[in-house]
Amino acid sequence: MKILNTALHCRKEVEALKKKGKTVGLVPTMGSLHQGHLSLVEAAKKKCHTVFMTIFVNPTQFGPGEDFERYPRDLDRDAALAEKKGVDFLFCPEVGELYREGYSTYVEVEGITDVMCGRYRPGHFRGVATVVLKLFNIIPAHRAFFGEKDYQQLVVIKRMAADLDIDIEITGCPTVREEDGLALSSRNRYLDPRQRENAVEIYRALKKAGEAILGGEEDLKKISRQAIEILEKNPYIKKVDYFDIRDPGSLMELDRPGRGGQVLIAAAAWIGETRLIDNVVISKKK
Amino acid sequence: MKILNTALHCRKEVEALKKKGKTVGLVPTMGSLHQGHLSLVEAAKKKCHTVFMTIFVNPTQFGPGEDFERYPRDLDRDAALAEKKGVDFLFCPEVGELYREGYSTYVEVEGITDVMCGRYRPGHFRGVATVVLKLFNIIPAHRAFFGEKDYQQLVVIKRMAADLDIDIEITGCPTVREEDGLALSSRNRYLDPRQRENAVEIYRALKKAGEAILGGEEDLKKISRQAIEILEKNPYIKKVDYFDIRDPGSLMELDRPGRGGQVLIAAAAWIGETRLIDNVVISKKK
Numbered sequence: 001m002k003i004l005n006t007a008l009h010c011r012k013e014v015e016a017l018k019k020k021g022k023t024v025g026l027v028p029t030m031g032s033l034h035q036g037h038l039s040l041v042e043a044a045k046k047k048c049h050t051v052f053m054t055i056f057v058n059p060t061q062f063g064p065g066e067d068f069e070r071y072p073r074d075l076d077r078d079a080a081l082a083e084k085k086g087v088d089f090l091f092c093p094e095v096g097e098l099y100r101e102g103y104s105t106y107v108e109v110e111g112i113t114d115v116m117c118g119r120y121r122p123g124h125f126r127g128v129a130t131v132v133l134k135l136f137n138i139i140p141a142h143r144a145f146f147g148e149k150d151y152q153q154l155v156v157i158k159r160m161a162a163d164l165d166i167d168i169e170i171t172g173c174p175t176v177r178e179e180d181g182l183a184l185s186s187r188n189r190y191l192d193p194r195q196r197e198n199a200v201e202i203y204r205a206l207k208k209a210g211e212a213i214l215g216g217e218e219d220l221k222k223i224s225r226q227a228i229e230i231l232e233k234n235p236y237i238k239k240v241d242y243f244d245i246r247d248p249g250s251l252m253e254l255d256r257p258g259r260g261g262q263v264l265i266a267a268a269a270w271i272g273e274t275r276l277i278d279n280v281v282i283s284k285k286k
Numbered sequence: 287m288k289i290l291n292t293a294l295h296c297r298k299e300v301e302a303l304k305k306k307g308k309t310v311g312l313v314p315t316m317g318s319l320h321q322g323h324l325s326l327v328e329a330a331k332k333k334c335h336t337v338f339m340t341i342f343v344n345p346t347q348f349g350p351g352e353d354f355e356r357y358p359r360d361l362d363r364d365a366a367l368a369e370k371k372g373v374d375f376l377f378c379p380e381v382g383e384l385y386r387e388g389y390s391t392y393v394e395v396e397g398i399t400d401v402m403c404g405r406y407r408p409g410h411f412r413g414v415a416t417v418v419l420k421l422f423n424i425i426p427a428h429r430a431f432f433g434e435k436d437y438q439q440l441v442v443i444k445r446m447a448a449d450l451d452i453d454i455e456i457t458g459c460p461t462v463r464e465e466d467g468l469a470l471s472s473r474n475r476y477l478d479p480r481q482r483e484n485a486v487e488i489y490r491a492l493k494k495a496g497e498a499i500l501g502g503e504e505d506l507k508k509i510s511r512q513a514i515e516i517l518e519k520n521p522y523i524k525k526v527d528y529f530d531i532r533d534p535g536s537l538m539e540l541d542r543p544g545r546g547g548q549v550l551i552a553a554a555a556w557i558g559e560t561r562l563i564d565n566v567v568i569s570k571k572k
């Protein structure tokens with residue numbers, strides 16, 4: 001595995017690979033790698049000859065008071081994991097390599113960034129869209145791989161890629177979970193054992209809501225309201241930011257489930273000082 | 287010359303050219319071609335093997351009440367001029383090819399878009415940056431060529447390209463002028479003969495301000511104020527939006543000229559219902 005620190009080096013490697021007719025897969029991450037990230041590498045290796053991973057804790061997607069400073073960073077451990085999994089190139093730039101003096105350009109995806117996490121983290125998806133576009137320009141891969149755990153992020157990136165005529169296929173990969181169902185997240189490290197034990201309740205509430213819909217419950221507002229009530233009764237869950245039932249393509253809120261198709265159930269909740277998100281997509285049979 | 291109407295066709299042509307080792311130059315325009323545009327083609331032909339021109343009257347860079355509807359369009363005439371000048375590929379998409387249903391992504395370049403034309407045309411540079419980024423993705427050229435007449439636009443595009451790690455060299459080309467000095471512009475067509483005759487006063491005022499600075503005048507505010515006064519005394523000039531003296535790189539307003547280096551003098555003024563812009567860059571000797 002080759003470690004790269006500059007955009008210029010990345011571009012040269014990609015150019016050389018393309019000249020040789022190799023396809024390139026891109027796995028953008030913020031490091032602190034877990035099996036979720038590694039499953040993206042696996043997917044990339046299946047679809048592409050060469051896999052680039054990026055590790056960059058992107059300051060522009062953190063709001064004031066968020067966990068940019070304390071976000072876990074361990075490049076040596078991450079590089080070892082990436083190499084073992086078969087990553088070919090690891091791009092881990094300094095902040096100054098991506099945001100130079102006088103930096104002033106941002107990508108806004110409107111509408112779908114106003115809801116869910118966008119409502120609670122203003123500017124977050126602007127930072128995500130901006131850095132992902134930059135990474136796409138630095139590593140013009142054939143395909144890029146993102147986890148479905150960050151479902152809204154995936155929808156935003158797909159929208160951006162379609163709108164801006166970006167010639168990279170965006171691939172979503174299933175959420176990887178612990179044995180009890182907790183979605184893997186770098187932020188799970190913030191949890192103490194009791195918090196960790198209770199964090200899985202978010203996933204349980206999502207599953208339960210999904211079962212209610214599949215069981216024929218039509219009042220989706222009621223399902224959300226009840227889920228929030230139950231979650232907020234748990235003493236380890238400080239606050240539920242949202243528990244939403246939406247169309248998985250447009251992220252439009254659903255009042256009643258359609259006759260068929262898919263339904264997204266997504267939640268964000270605070271376990272102490274840790275904000276966790278999770279979602280499930282259920283398929284209604286026609 | 288090959289005429290292309292879809293992004294997919296453009297991409298295929300560029301890919302084939304790059305495989306053959308050809309360099310690609312891009313000249314984005316809104317059509318209604320004049321010698322200014324054709325000088326960009328000339329510059330592109332000097333630097334690149336193959337030249338793409340785009341003709342697209344971009345709705346997102348026009349504000350409400352602006353001249354999007356009446357902006358001159360004459361594709362047959364434009365195509366003949368482009369072909370004669372040696373353009374290899376002409377991309378002229380329909381609006382629906384670039385802005386599909388649900389379109390919602392925009393590029394914002396902050397700071398430098400708040401002043402000069404940005405102040406009077408809110409959203410204009412957002413539309414420009416967005417469509418230029420889209421064209422860069424559709425036609426990933428080696429170089430792109432823009433006229434210095436739209437000086438602020440050139441600075442915005444250079445900033446965007448640097449910030450977003452766009453691998454296209456942005457080249458500015460000198461303003462082409464009529465014999466009396468009027469900068470060529472597609473909007474000059476809106477002028478009646480008397481307006482046309484008086485429109486050159488904008489350029490004369492810019493030149494006069496430049497001479498004053500070169501002559502040692504240090505009070506730049508006074509120079510601007512006097513220029514606006516003189517211009518607005520002309521009965522054909524309805525209003526001067528701005529007459530600014532700025533740093534040509536950062537677009538920061540200058541109170542006093544520096545010891546050396548360059549100074550941008552830029553103006554926008556209304557001749558009847560037609561808004562014209564022009565600028566000169568003067569070099570102070572050290």
